[in-house]
Amino acid sequence: MKFMKALAAGVFAGLALAATSASASVLDTVKQRGVLNCGTDNTAPGFGYLNTTTGQMEGLDVDFCKAVAAAVLGDVSKVKFITVTDKSRFDAVLTNQVDVVFAHTTIKPARESAIAIDFLPINFYDGNGVMVKVDSGVTQFSDLEGATICTTQGSSTEMVLTNAFKARGWTTSKVLTYENLEKLFAALNSGRCNAMSTDKSALAAWAGNSPKPADYLILPDTLDKSPFGGFVVANDSKWRNALRWVHYGLFQAEESAITQNNLDEKLKSEDPFVQKLLGVGGGYGKDFGLADDFVAQSIKAVGNYGEIYDRNLGPNTRMYLDRKGTANALWTQGGAIYSPLWN
């Protein structure tokens, strides 16, 4: 058995299935490499989207990638975006192809128990919605009995739709799945799908980015919760904890009113907590294996959570998803964006 184990280890290393040994954390790997490989979508406006006019990646998920790169490597330009699909995103992390994935992924128990990944804190609260074309005459979900509703392969929406049909006793309704949001939207436009269903933010994004946003109607029904979070490979506390507090740093910065613009004056602040948070004369980073000024670096790169939200999803964007009164507002304004205590 010992021989077998040794042989197994040898072959295993040879197969390069385990790119990192158990002791080395992804954090060390990233710092050694000097580049963060970040998995994002590139077809989800507002989250991970390749802007074809500027050739730049943009979105909330993209900004979180940048924040992590700035916090870990101290340089926002040291991030490499690797496109993942709904289907490939878990394997991309498991095979160490990417260090972390931010790809509007719904946090679900089966994903943490059966797939060896760990989720990061929720960075966007969403819900499953349904969108139809206005000329179909459908105004609420209950009109859709017998319809073909389309979604993306491997998404949590597949299960949500099936359960919604079951709960209503609809036996003739069909779920059709496509590879990505682009094909899904094309199928809705062609009329093959009577409705398309995915997270409401994505529905708003696709309608908003289309030539005629008024042609689409997002139904009032929310079929289910859909909280988004990034994720990393399981059993790597060092990496995961560092990333968790990068998230909380962005939340806390908004609460402490630290923005990209006023960062320089906040660095001179007399408030001992703000000083420590921004790593002036010692901070929170060292023990995580990060620089002490990691929060300051990430704010310098992308701003606090509120700024990230407004830049990608806020009222001035085509997405127009207002935070007010939703779970995405700061906890002091009745939302669910909440950083644990730092002091």
Place this chain on the structure above:
Amino acid sequence: MSINETSAAPGVVDRDQQQARRLRNRLRYDAIQFAIIALAIALVGVLAYCVKEGLAAKGIKFSFAFLANTAGFDISEGKTLSFGEEILPVFEAFTSDRTNGAAFVTGIFNTAKVAVLAIVFSTILGTLFGVGRLSTNWVVRNLCFWIVEFVRNTPLLIQLVFWYFAVVLQFPPLASAAKWYGGVIISQQGLHFPSLSWAGDGSPISIALATATWLAFAGAVFDPVGKMRRACMIALAVMIGVLLATDMLSVDYPVASRFQASGGTSLSPEMAALLLAIVVNSACYIAEIVRGAIDALPKGQWEAAGSLGLSRRDTISDIILPQVFRVVLPSFGNQYISLTKNTALGIAIGYPDLFNIYGTVANQTGHSLEGIVIVMASYLLLSWTISAVVSFADRRLNVVGAKR
């Protein structure tokens, strides 16, 4: 020859020695064969063990237990095997309360369905194209040439997306769909045709009528005696008329409701596009095989047929094609296997073939490695089945003196 050998006839010793040597040689040969097989099995075993250990180190369990769990998702079309009270398993529509294993069966069903239909149609179309490329008619010849050239030189995936988004999805929506005579509905939601459904009971008269119909059908298709095809066809038409008149066979017309049509048989848009793409694509490869085989036939065959006064059409159908089909079957078999594997591209347009369903199951359960093992084994089995059928047909065709 040494002195102490006591042999009456020198040849006997030689023969004994020879036999011993032969035995040794055979044993050595068998041992080597056996060792190679054992080594191969051991290698696979070690590899499997290593993968399992490696996964265990990452906290992933390798087991097929998830196949028995409830799937919980819907599949847009397809049937699965159901082991009920009947002796034989029956095909039933997949529902979300079936198991993950049943979902895989649905995927295999859908893949096999497209593959079988595509094999039949692409063979017919490919033969037509292949003969068309050698036509004496300039228009037909060039048309076939350009179709074949164009299709063979563009990627199948692009063709598939073209057929789906640019052709099938451009059909009118169900509400304004064209309804043809006989109730054929062609729409974005699918192509719906009327179907025949059997409403007869188990009474002797209906069983006799059904048997007679089948016999007429079989006679018309296989023509065992020769020269009775026409009679069988007439009999078949009469029988179907009788069955329809006595209400034992009823025509089931599709009826369109708000979102979909029910009744009759239907072809989903995804299936139609995948079938179109694969049939046209393979037909072009098959056309080249057929053309090459015809070109390889000795010119004397054409000349001999011409001197017997056969028309060009008769020459091709009675002299050329029968000889061609004896030659091309192995190449056809290759084409059929690659066609079957190409059905996995259905994932690009949402057709729920085996690979597509594997993706869904892997995502919902996290057991992607076990899933891919199942998928590979299934494709291997499908390919082997096709090979077996083709080689059987090949042997059957090449028996000297066998009837076509």
